[in-house]
Amino acid sequence: MEGESRFPDVDSNGSEKNEDIEIIVNVGGVRQVLYGENLNQYPATRLAQLINCLSGGYDTIFSLCDDYDPGKREFYFDRDPDAFKCIIDIYYFGEIHMKKGICPICFKNEMEFWKVDLKFLDDCCKTHLSEKKEELEEIARRVQLILDDLGMDVSENHWKRCQKYIWKLMEKPESSYPARVIAVLSFLFILISSVVMCMGTIPELQIVDSEGNHVEHPTLDSIETACIGWFTLEYVLRLISSPNKLHFVISFMNIIDVFAILPFYVSLLLTHLGAGMMELTNVQQAVQALRIMRIARIFKLARHSTGLQTLTYALKRSFKELGLLLMYLAVGIFVFSALGYTMEQSHPETLFKSIPQSFWWAIITMTTVGYGDIYPKTTLGKLNAATSFLCGVIAIALPIHPIINNFVRYYNKQRVLETAAKHELELMELYSGEGKVGGTKNELEDLMGEGKEPPSWSRQLKVSHSDTFIHLLSDEKHYRTRLQSCK
Structure with a gap:
């Protein structure tokens, strides 16, 4: 019969050997031939379940894919093909790497759809994922603060x-x-x-x-x-x-x-x-x-001052670089002050009375300040001084670039987060069909008088359908059903 020809042939025991099965998946228009021998290494994944569902009927098949062509034995998925190319690496290499340009949160959702555990994601990619989660948490916090400012709870007393x-x-x-x-x-x-x-x-x-x-x-x-x-x-x-x-x-x-x-x-x-x-x-x-x-x-x-706040946060994030700078200077100060004290002892009018006193000379020399209250008088002492301030310039210059990068990165990140928070609010306004996110006090009182519940900011947050949807503000599970790129 026609219905019987739609399913794969089976052996005498009523089932086909999974290792010998060859299936074709079409993800967003990109076709890929996969073999049961590879897929069965991870039987809990969606692709491995496709092999085992062939004899289960259409209900089982369409619970795992969007469409199925029994003649070609081809499964269709309306998902991101770029992310899929990365995910199938697990069946060949045992680990997954994200390609550059893919949003980590979107990639995480794709892994959840294909039922691949996050533990297979390489550590370098997990770092990007954690950074993106922190950004979404910050966006969610900013949006919530704005909505709290716009909202007014009529149940609160006058003092509140x-x-x-x-x-x-x-x-x-x-x-x-x-x-x-x-x-x-x-x-x-x-x-x-x-x-x-x-x-x-x-x-x-x-x-x-x-x-x-x-x-x-x-x-x-x-x-x-x-x-x-x-x-x-x-x-x-x-x-x-x-x-x-x-x-x-x-x-x-x-x-x-x-x-x-x-x-x-x-x-x-x-x-x-x-x-x-x-x-x-x-x-x-x-x-x-x-x-x-x-x-x-x-x-x-x-x-x-936003600039001073940004500088403070950037310095807090640069403790490692600042520690390296202090360590370089501390080592140089100790070495050159000891050498300076030793070399200047032969001079009868030496200004280097002790090594601790020489620390002051080493500090102002390595930082190129040079007050001139203490200075070497011997030839070896002058050579030591020249070497010390050259090393000081190099030691100070090395960590400066990472510190500047941290400042620029943090400043740009704050601007992006601020823009993203405003973008979420605009989308919420468009979706609600109103000219504003929250209602005024009179509108809230009218709703209460009609026996309706006042607007809930948490419910309004759930209706944002941007490409950077804030999952943290919603308990619902959202998956993309169309090919979208992270903006």
């Missing part, structure tokens, strides 16, 4: 909504016009405070108090007090509105804020109360030391 509004006002300059104004004011106060601190040390702008000591001008002192008042108000509002106060307190930038504010109040207490507990001279020295700590407030600029 007010707390969230203050937090956006103080921490998210891009959220509204008043938030941008506050960010600019904070930036100006930091600059003014730093300028006032510098001008207060100019002798012509200082006045003499009743005890004959030079103190800051009252006008500069008043400006300093106003700036500290702003910093204090800003810190208190951010602390009160913070959703996670423990994380807020131990954050590095917030610790800097405390160090920028605290010296003013401590010096104020010492000035008014410390005189009775200790000598006046000690009080003045303590106040002067605390005033020096005001330089910490210049680091507050990093809160408002």
